[in-house]
Amino acid sequence: MYISPREYADRIHSALFDNRLHKSIEDAANLIEATIKSDGIIYVCGNGGSAAIANHLVCDCQKGISTNTNLMPRIVSLASNVPIITAIANDIGYEDIFSHQLKNFIRPNDILLTISSSGNSPNIKNAIVLAQEKENKVISFCGFGGGYSKKADVCVHVQEDNYGIVEDCHQSVMHMIAQNIRHRNLVNDGSKIYPF
Secondary structure, three states: OOOOHHHHHHHHHHHHOOHHHHHHHHHHHHHHHHHHHOOOOEEEEEOOHHHHHHHHHHHHHHHHHOOOEOOOOOEEEOOOOHHHHHHHHHHOOHHHOOHHHHHHHOOOOOEEEEEEOOOOOHHHHHHHHHHHHOOOEEEEEEOOOOHHHHHOOEEEEOOOOOHHHHHHHHHHHHHHHHHHHHHHOEOOOOOOOOOO
């Protein structure tokens, strides 16, 4: 169904101004900040456009959050290593591309952040199940009805049913979280404060 540019923009605006979303974004930022400060690792994953957002999150956290702060974020994208993803998909199953990596990596104090528009991708579900079985906290970014991803400890649910709009909102939420954490921890050490 055709959506005009104006309607598309209005729907993004409406989704981002949902008060329930604001509370979950704040909760996600607090959990990520606490994980960074306790020297935990944040593992992040997603498929397709959500994989791109996961990889972008790594950039904005490792470079952005650490600039002009005393924070040293450790963020790992489970969607960035093509050889291991294709090996797991070929030899074990695509539904295990994230959970198989996670079972080797995740330790106490680490958290998982999943990004899935539908919230129901089997590989996302399996990663959530594994993390929670190991008693690690999970943050999920989801859209549509939320799907299995609503079982996360913190669910950032965009109330929309258009993949592009959900992904655009997830990208904005990622920036909100990274900038919020950075700005709460800025230090004036005499160096240039970047406007990120």
